[in-house]
Every structure is written in structure tokens, then in C-alpha cells.
Amino acid sequence: MGLLSDPNRRRALIGLLTRLNAPICVFCYMAGVAWFMGLAFEPFTLRTYMSENAMGSTMVEERFPAGERALATGREFSAHKKKAGGMPVDWLVRTMQSRGLEVFTQSFSRTLPFPDENKERYMVKGTNVYGILRAPRAPRTEALVLTAPCTAGDGNNQAVGLLLGLAQYFRSQIFWAKDIIFLVNEHDLIGMQAWLEGYHHSNTTGMDWTPIRGRGGSIQAALSLELSSDVITSLDLVLEGLNGQLPNLDLANLFYAFCQKIGVVCTIQGKLQRNDWDSVAGYSHSVQTMMLMAMKQASGRPWGDHGLFLRYHIEAVTIKGINSFRQYKTDATTVGRLLEGMFRKLNNLLERLHQSYFFYLMPSLSHFVSIGYYMPAFGLLGVILLLRALDLWDQLVTPPPRTEDGAAEQASSPGVLSVLTPLVISHLTGAALYKLPVHFQAMAVEHFPVSETEAVVLTAIAVYTAGLALPHNTHRLLSGEGTEQGWRVLKLVALLYLAVLLGCTALVNFSLGFILALTLVPMAAFVTPHVPKVLSAIVLVFLSPACTLLFSVFFFQELQEDPVSFQEGWMLYLSVISQGILDHYLYGSVIYPLMALLVYPCWLLFWNILFWK
Amino acid sequence: MKLLILLNLFSIYLLANSINVENTAGQFFSSGHTNNWAVLVCTSRFWFNYRHVANTLSVYRSVKRLGIPDSHIVLMLADDMACNHRNPKPATVFSHKNMELNVYGDDVEVDYRGYEVTVENFLRVLTGRLPLSTPRSKRLLSDDRSNILIYLTGHGGNGFLKFQDSEEISNVELADAFEQMWQKRRYNELLFIIDTCQGASMYERFYSPNIMALASSQIGEDSLSHQPDLAIGVHLMDRYTFYLLEFLEDIHPASKTNMNDLFKVCPKSQCVSTPGHRTDLFLRDPGSVLITDFFGSVRKVEITMETINLTIPIKQLEQNPLTELQRYSYVDQLPVSEIIHQNPKQKDWHPPDGFILGLWTLILLVFFKTYGMKHLKHIF
Numbered sequence: 004m005g006l007l008s009d010p011n012r013r014r015a016l017i018g019l020l021t022r023l024n025a026p027i028c029v030f031c032y033m034a035g036v037a038w039f040m041g042l043a044f045e046p047f048t049l050r051t052y053m054s055e056n057a058m059g060s061t062m063v064e065e066r067f068p069a070g071e072r073a074l075a076t077g078r079e080f081s082a083h084k085k086k087a088g089g090m091p092v093d094w095l096v097r098t099m100q101s102r103g104l105e106v107f108t109q110s111f112s113r114t115l116p117f118p119d120e121n122k123e124r125y126m127v128k129g130t131n132v133y134g135i136l137r138a139p140r141a142p143r144t145e146a147l148v149l150t151a152p153c154t155a156g157d158g159n160n161q162a163v164g165l166l167l168g169l170a171q172y173f174r175s176q177i178f179w180a181k182d183i184i185f186l187v188n189e190h191d192l193i194g195m196q197a198w199l200e201g202y203h204h205s206n207t208t209g210m211d212w213t214p215i216r217g218r219g220g221s222i223q224a225a226l227s228l229e230l231s232s233d234v235i236t237s238l239d240l241v242l243e244g245l246n247g248q249l250p251n252l253d254l255a256n257l258f259y260a261f262c263q264k265i266g267v268v269c270t271i272q273g274k275l276q277r278n279d280w281d282s283v284a285g286y287s288h289s290v291q292t293m294m295l296m297a298m299k300q301a302s303g304r305p306w307g308d309h310g311l312f313l314r315y316h317i318e319a320v321t322i323k324g325i326n327s328f329r330q331y332k333t334d335a336t337t338v339g340r341l342l343e344g345m346f347r348k349l350n351n352l353l354e355r356l357h358q359s360y361f362f363y364l365m366p367s368l369s370h371f372v373s374i375g376y377y378m379p380a381f382g383l384l385g386v387i388l389l390l391r392a393l394d395l396w397d398q399l400v401t402p403p404p405r406t407e408d409g410a411a412e413q414a415s416s417p418g419v420l421s422v423l424t425p426l427v428i429s430h431l432t433g434a435a436l437y438k439l440p441v442h443f444q445a446m447a448v449e450h451f452p453v454s455e456t457e458a459v460v461l462t463a464i465a466v467y468t469a470g471l472a473l474p475h476n477t478h479r480l481l482s483g484e485g486t487e488q489g490w491r492v493l494k495l496v497a498l499l500y501l502a503v504l505l506g507c508t509a510l511v512n513f514s515l516g517f518i519l520a521l522t523l524v525p526m527a528a529f530v531t532p533h534v535p536k537v538l539s540a541i542v543l544v545f546l547s548p549a550c551t552l553l554f555s556v557f558f559f560q561e562l563q564e565d566p567v568s569f570q571e572g573w574m575l576y577l578s579v580i581s582q583g584i585l586d587h588y589l590y591g592s593v594i595y596p597l598m599a600l601l602v603y604p605c606w607l608l609f610w611n612i613l614f615w616k
Numbered sequence: 617m618k619l620l621i622l623l624n625l626f627s628i629y630l631l632a633n634s635i636n637v638e639n640t641a642g643q644f645f646s647s648g649h650t651n652n653w654a655v656l657v658c659t660s661r662f663w664f665n666y667r668h669v670a671n672t673l674s675v676y677r678s679v680k681r682l683g684i685p686d687s688h689i690v691l692m693l694a695d696d697m698a699c700n701h702r703n704p705k706p707a708t709v710f711s712h713k714n715m716e717l718n719v720y721g722d723d724v725e726v727d728y729r730g731y732e733v734t735v736e737n738f739l740r741v742l743t744g745r746l747p748l749s750t751p752r753s754k755r756l757l758s759d760d761r762s763n764i765l766i767y768l769t770g771h772g773g774n775g776f777l778k779f780q781d782s783e784e785i786s787n788v789e790l791a792d793a794f795e796q797m798w799q800k801r802r803y804n805e806l807l808f809i810i811d812t813c814q815g816a817s818m819y820e821r822f823y824s825p826n827i828m829a830l831a832s833s834q835i836g837e838d839s840l841s842h843q844p845d846l847a848i849g850v851h852l853m854d855r856y857t858f859y860l861l862e863f864l865e866d867i868h869p870a871s872k873t874n875m876n877d878l879f880k881v882c883p884k885s886q887c888v889s890t891p892g893h894r895t896d897l898f899l900r901d902p903g904s905v906l907i908t909d910f911f912g913s914v915r916k917v918e919i920t921m922e923t924i925n926l927t928i929p930i931k932q933l934e935q936n937p938l939t940e941l942q943r944y945s946y947v948d949q950l951p952v953s954e955i956i957h958q959n960p961k962q963k964d965w966h967p968p969d970g971f972i973l974g975l976w977t978l979i980l981l982v983f984f985k986t987y988g989m990k991h992l993k994h995i996f
Contacts, residue, residue: 056664057663060844061850061851062846063849064846139701178701179701343974351702351849353663568659
């Protein structure tokens with residue numbers, strides 16, 4: 004007989020499972036965490052390599068000459084920007100036209116759901132200007148995009164100057180097989196979203212924009228440039244996009260290949276690569292880089308203008324020029340040559356980038372970990388939930404040993420209804436957490452002396468905390484309250500729900516799934532009505548999603564070598580919440596709905612279980 | 617007196633010449649072929665396979681220079697590199713870096729271009745099974761006195777050659793095609809050159825006589841590309857064909873270089889891979905085969921003012937090994953008579969299906985059971 008169909012063996016297996024459940028769970032948890040930490044260890048990673056045949060081994064000799072002229076153009080741009088008090092649309096249109104591009108503009112406007120205190124904007128109105136360099140001999144079916152955001156104040160002028168300089172240089176070449184679109188967008192991400200929506204005829208976020216009149220065909224790849232100084236010491240690559248989506252690894256490989264060829268210092272997450280992987284300091288450096296990437300991916304915000312392209316299946320990265328205190332400086336001509344080389348390689352593409360990985364983690368710029376290697380870390384954490392669920396199922400199915408008044412124990416099998424009540428109430432609370440903060444901000448501002456942003460954030464926290472009081476109220480509605488059977492059924496459902504939720508999240512955004520699993524899984528595993536209430540309540544609150552976010556904020560600042568005090572951390576935390584809500588309304592990020600509508604109710608179910616009696 | 621001596625000398629000179637001409641007339645028919653053909657195929661497309669087109673065009677150039685006219689060359693190029701949008705020098709295909717040698721020129725005649733280069737078309741060209749509407753430029757109109765040069769380049773593997781990213785030709789198919797050519801008397805001798813990875817696997821299945829084969833690498837080895845051009849941004853040529861081209865640039869129509877020198881082209885030190893060759897199916901000794909027997913169309917023309925007496929049997933330099941003539945008849949390719957036969961073919965009679973028999977028996981039994989035997993007389 005088979006292992007599982009033989010009742011004796013099955014009973015033995017189940018007995019094993021029941022006895023060793025807690026040790027196996029603890030072991031799996033430690034193994035999962037250790038696996039994740041081990042991913043950054045260099046012998047376990049792979050060197051990056053170019054997977055796309057079309058972007059093959061040979062490289063051209065880049066000949067971009069006009070770095071100084073680009074910087075002069077940047078200074079002109081800055082002067083006109085100050086004069087116009089925003090985007091110097093007319094000057095940009097004239098300059099692009101004089102360089103031989105087909106120039107178009109798009110105006111957009113958006114009223115944010117509540118004022119954005121980080122960037123100090125509420126009613127945003129702006130114009131995007133873009134020029135299309137038509138391919139001399141090719142049909143207008145494919146395009147590449149080079150974009151530089153127009154930021155208010157003194158930022159990013161050199162990027163726009165370099166963009167215009169490259170436009171002029173590219174115009175004189177005849178080997179372009181795709182149209183190149185040079186885009187200068189205003190109000191960074193909002194303008195970019197407007198342009199992308201207009202280009203693809205989709206209106207997902209409710210923004211107002213004028214239609215795009217000039218198109219270049221389907222966009223194959225995009226590069227976003229941020230350059231705020233005349234000379235730079237290093238170039239930083241930003242990969243993380245909206246909802247934690249990453250561009251194809253080939254684009255990062257391309258960037259790294261050119262960094263090596265031209266000899267520019269290149270970093271990722273602002274950290275320079277080290278050679279001593281076998282020392283503790285080297286290993287911790289890689290771990291820090293990887294964890295920074297994981298946290299950025301988990302936050303679900305686009306960390307550069309490129310982040311919004313990814314949703315349209317356009318591979319895009321942001322290249323930031325950093326000027327720090329290093330001796331060797333790179334001038335604008337070299338940066339221009341690097342971009343020229345990258346564009347010539349992208350010009351050779353025949354189809355969209357798809358040969359390399361879409362899901363990966365990078366502990367350094369030259370090494371990566373693919374999904375096949377990092378998923379077991381999450382799998383080990385998920386197994387804990389399944390083991391617990393199996394244990395509970397076994398407890399539910401096998402009848403308890405007959406006691407003297409065994410009848411009383413088995414009195415009412417609660418059935419689906421009693422489980423349904425906590426579920427429904429938790430989800431209603433989640434829906435309240437999703438809807439109330441933004442909807443009732445006006446009312447909150449009337450009654451309390453706070454600004455709109457603070458009102459939203461504080462309402463969110465208030466609803467979250469109010470949910471903690473639920474168990475005492477729902478028990479009145481509950482029919483099967485207090486039964487042993489009841490909480491087991493609820494916990495089984497909650498465990499499976501959590502497992503499915505975390506699994507689906509980890510597939511799409513591994514870092515978010517893993518970080519949530521790190522805190523939610525131990526809580527889900529040990530919580531029962533029988534553990535000491537006060538201690539468990541405190542532990543549960545610490546392991547709740549909101550506190551995870553709080554700790555992540557502090558941890559993130561630590562990783563970036565910019566530790567903050569508790570006060571600053573708290574303000575940062577509030578701004579992170581407001582940014583998360585704004586991201587959802589402005590760009591369609593799903594992190595806020597996910598947390599409010601799914602993760603928080605799931606956590607509330609466990610809170611309910613804790614206070615079952 | 618002086619005039620007499622002069623006349624004598626003159627007649628002696630003419631006599632010597634005429635004897636010379638009659639002697640060399642014997643050499644006219646030594647190699648056995650009267651015309652030359654070339655089939656040059658590049659099987660890969662896309663910009664980064666620039667070097668395969670450059671390979672084929674450089675062999676085309678050499679072959680044309682040595683005398684084979686366009687009407688006798690079937691050139692198949694799978695993609696257009698000269699007019700590719702990414703070519704910084706349009707209408708050119710360079711084989712040496714720094715753009716020294718443009719093998720595209722202005723008199724290139726491509727017979728099969730783009731998507732027409734398929735395995736089916738290639739095999740049809742070789743075997744001659746083309747639709748009646750195919751123009752002459754797309755046909756290999758060779759006969760049994762033709763020496764054919766076949767050059768293939770592209771991406772290949774152990775036992776196959778990739779055509780255009782979508783199909784492959786296997787070494788067995790190729791060997792069978794050559795056998796069909798032999799049986800239809802479409803070639804006198806065949807030189808097969810292939811420049812791909814693991815090229816030697818393509819010729820290991822040949823079994824038809826009079827084929828000599830060269831490949832750029834052995835099984836398990838990759839053929840490497842030669843040099844990139846930093847302005848164009850691609851590799852321009854493959855190593856084997858690059859050194860083959862250099863070798864051929866030294867050949868002129870009258871040169872007497874033989875095949876043994878061709879086998880020495882691109883040794884391992886230059887090519888990194890080991891070129892291979894196969895001569896066991898070839899009847900002549902490779903040392904006596906001239907390069908121009910395949911790469912050029914050398915017309916054996918000697919201008920003489922003499923009349924040559926051809927009634928004397930001319931001594932042939934080589935004995936014809938075939939002593940008895942075999943009559944060959946073609947197998948009936950299309951049994952038309954059987955297809956349009958008016959009378960249906962006699963099928964063997966077989967008893968009716970058991971099932972039908974049983975069914976009728978059942979019906980009868982039921983009938984008689986129900987109505988009784990007395991009704992039998994009403995039926996019969």
C-alpha cells in the first residue's frame with residue numbers, strides 16, 4: 004500500500020506531524036531567513052551576462068563630442084526655467100525644432116486627493132514637451148525613449164542639456180532603425196503618467212490630459228536621465244518600478260557592460276561594488292545592497308521616472324549621476340558616450356527584451372539572483388503555514404478523546420456561519436481603512452486642527468487602531484463564541500487565506516511577500532486563545548503590518564547610512580503612509596489596497612482568534 | 617640563301633607549334649568538365665549575422681572574378697545587409713575592417729533573397745524540381761559535364777544547418793539531394809564548402825561519387841568570427857572564409873594551384889577551429905584538381921592559325937575508367953496511367969461483413985419466430 008493510503012502509516016505520519024510541528028516550523032523559519040541571507044553570498048550568485056543575441060558582443064566606437072555644448076544648453080535651460088517659473092515650453096519647442104526633431108507638447112492637470120507635503124503640490128498643472136527623431140530609413144513602427152524630468156529649482160538641468168546635445172548628435176546619424184523620442188516631462192511622475200497614458204490611449208488614473216498628436220510606434224525601451232552636476236563621480240542605476248516590477252535584467256547588463264567599457268564608476272543602490280566577498284565586511288556590504296533593493300521593491304513606488312514604463316511592458320531604467328567626494332571625475336562627454344553606446348545597442352534590437360530574467364535580486368551590479376534561487380526562501384516560510392493548517396485540520400477531523408461529559412464539548416459544531424462573521428467584519432474594517440481616510444478628510448479637517456494630509460494619515464491610523472477593539476464587539480454577534488471548535492475552524496481558514504495571499508504577493512513582488520511573511524507567519528503559527536493574552540497582544544501588535552512598516556522605515560534609513568531619531572522616524576513613517584495612499588490614487592499602485600483590503604483583515608482574523616474567549 | 621634559311625626556320629617553328637598544339641589538344645579534355653556552376657547560400661538573417669552575408673558575397677566576388685558568369689551562379693542571401701536600416705554605410709557590405717573591401721559592389725545579382733531562401737527552395741534548386749514558371753536565373757541548369765561549387769554559411773550544429781531561424785536542413789537530406797543530383801546526371805564533380813559551427817557533420821553522410829567537401833570546423837567545435845568593425849558594430853567575416861578569401865585573391869584564371877593548397881587554408885593557429893575535408897568519394901587525386909576547376913570558369917581556349925587534324929585519335933591523358941556503358945532508365949515518377957485508369961481496379965471479392973450477415977439472420981429469425989413458419993410461403 005502507498006504511504007498515504009495505508010491508514011496505519013498515515014496515522015504514524017500524522018502523529019509525527021503533530022508531535023514535531025513546532026520544531027519543524029521553527030526550523031523552517033530559520034532556514035528561510037538563512038536562505039535569504041545566503042543569497043547575497045557571492046558563490047551562490049551568478050555573474051550577469053548578456054542574454055539577448057541582438058545586443059551581442061561587438062561594440063561600436065562612440066564618438067559623441069559635444070559634452071561642453073550640452074552643459075551650456077543646460078545652463079540656458081536653467082535660466083529660461085527660472086524666467087518662466089516652471090517649464091520653459093516655448094524655448095524647449097524652439098530648441099528641439101532647431102535640432103531637427105518633430106516637436107509636440109501635451110498639457111495635463113490633476114487635483115491630488117489630498118496635498119502632497121513632500122513635494123508641496125495639490126493642484127498640478129503642467130506641460131510635457133517631446134521631440135521625435137524619425138529614423139532615416141526605417142518605417143515608424145518602433146521607438147526608443149530618452150527622458151529627463153524637468154524639476155523645479157536647480158535640479159536636473161544638465162540632464163536636459165545632455166538630452167538636447169544627444170538629440171543633435173543623433174540627428175546627424177543615419178543608422179537609426181527606430182524612432183527616438185526625447186521627452187522632457189514636468190512634475191516628474193505625474194507628467195510621465197500623463198504622457199504614457201496619452202501615448203497608449205489608456206486612462207487608468209483619472210487624469211486630464213490633451214491627446215498625444217505625434218507618435219513613434221511601439222516603444223521598445225526607455226532610459227531616464229537624472230544629472231544635476233557638471234561633472235560626476237559615479238553613475239547610479241535605479242531599477243525598481245511601480246508595484247515592485249523590475250525591468251528586464253538585460254538592460255542592467257547593458258548598463259554594466261558599458262560602464263566597464265567606458266570606465267565609469269557605476270553603482271547600484273548608491274553602493275560601490277567590493278571585491279572581498281569572503282570577508283565579513285564584504286558580505287555585509289552585499290547583504291545591505293540586496294536588502295536595500297528588497298525594501299525598495301517592497302514599497303511598490305516607482306523610484307525613478309522609469310518606473311511607470313514597466314506597466315506597459317516597456318523595459319526602462321533610470322540613470323542618476325552622482326557627484327560625491329571621489330578623486331576621479333567623469334565629464335559630460337563621457338556620459339554622453341555611454342548613452343550613445345547604449346542607444347546604439349538598443350537600436351540593434353529586433354524584438355522586445357525578453358531573453359533575460361524579469362524577476363531577480365541584485366546584491367551587486369555584476370551579480371544577480373534569479374527567481375529560481377530566491378523563491379525557496381519564501382517557500383520555506385509558506386510551508387510553516389501549511390504545516391500548521393494540516394495540524395489544525397487533523398485536530399478538527401479526529402474526534403477528541405471522550406471525556407465524562409463529552410457531550411458538552413461537542414455541543415454545537417459552529418459551521419460556516421460563525422467563521423463567516425469574523426471574516427466579514429474584518430474585511431469591512433479593511434474596506435473602511437481603504438475608503439475612510441480620503442473620503443472623510445474634509446470632515447476631519449473641520450473638527451480637528453490638522454492639515455488634509457495629516458488628517459488622512461491620522462484617520463488611517465485611527466481606523467487601524469479601532470480595528471483592534473473589534474473582538475470585544477463582534478463576540479456579541481457571534482454564535483459559536485468561545486468554542487474550541489470555532490477558533491480552530493477560523494484559524495484554519497485564516498492560515499490558508501494568509502498562505503494564498505502571501506504566495507500570490509510573493510510571485511508578483513517577492514520582497515513585499517517575503518517581508519510580510521517574516522512577521523506574519525510566526526504570528527499566524529503560534530496564536531491561539533490559550534497563549535498569555537497581554538504578552539501575545541503586544542507581540543501581535545508588533546508583528547502587525549503597520550509596525551512592520553514602522554520598523555522597515557527605520558531599517559531603511561539605517562541601510563542607507565542615514566539613521567534617524569525616533570521623532571524624525573515617526574514623521575517619515577507618516578509621510579510614507581501618505582505617499583503610499585497618493586501612489587495608489589495617482590499611478591495605480593496596488594500596495595495600499597493590498598494592505599488595507601487583504602493583509603490587514605487577515606491580521607485582524609488572528610487578532611480575533613487571540614481574543615476568542 | 618639567307619631567305620632559304622629563314623624560310624626553313626619559319627617552317628620548323630610552325631611545325632613545332634603545330635605538333636605542340638596537337639599535343640596540348642589532348643590536354644583539353646583531361647578534366648572532364650565543360651562548364652562551371654556555383655550555388656552560394658547564406659542562411660541567416662538579422663543584423664548581427666552580417667558576417668554570413670559578407671562571407672557569401674566574398675566567395676561570390678572571387679567566383680565572378682575567376683570567370684563564372686552571373687548566369688551560372690545561384691546566389692541566395694537570406695537578408696539584406698546592405699540596405700538594412702542599421703547599416704551606417706548603406707549599399708555596402710564590407711569584409712575587411714576599416715572598410716577596405718566592399719564586397720557588395722554594384723553588380724551583385726541575388727537570385728533568391730529574403731524569405732525565398734528556404735530549405736525547400738534550396739533543395740529544389742539542387743535537384744532541378746522547380747515549377748515551370750521559375751526564371752532561368754533561379755535555376756541550376758547543370759548537366760553531366762558541370763563542375764559545381766556549393767558554398768553554405770550560417771549557423772549550424774551537429775548534423776544540421778539552420779535556415780532563417782525557422783527551419784533546418786539535416787546532413788541526411790543534403791546527402792540525399794546530392795544523390796538525386798548524381799542519379800539525374802546533374803554534375804560531373806561537386807565541391808562542397810561549409811562555414812558553420814560543427815560544419816564537418818554536414819558532409820559525413822555523403823555517399824554519392826565525385827564529391828569533395830571542406831568544412832571550417834570539426835564536430836564539437838565552433839567556427840569563430842574574425843574581426844569586428846568599430847564603426848559598423850558587427851563582426852564582418854568568419855575566420856575560415858576570411859582566410860579563404862585571402863587565399864583566393866591570389867588565384868587568377870591561369871593559376872595551377874591545386875586542392876591540396878586549399879586544404880591547408882586556415883590552420884588551427886589562425887582559425888582556432890580545425891578545418892576538415894573529405895576526399896574519399898572523389899575519383900581523381902586532389903593534387904591533380906585545380907582550384908580553377910571549381911572556382912573559376914576557365915575556358916580552354918588556344919588561339920592558333922594552324923589547322924589541326926582531328927581525325928587522328930587524340931591521346932587522352934587519363935583513361936576513362938567507365939569501360940562499359942550502362943543504359944539507365946528513369947523510374948516512373950508519376951504513374952499517370954494508374955491514376956487516370958478508366959476501369960476501376962478489380963478488387964478482391966471478400967465475403968460480406970459478418971455483422972451484416974448476422975443482422976439479417978437475426979431479422980429473419982425474429983420474423984419467423986413472431987409470425988410462424990406458415991407465412992414462409994407468402995414470402996417465397
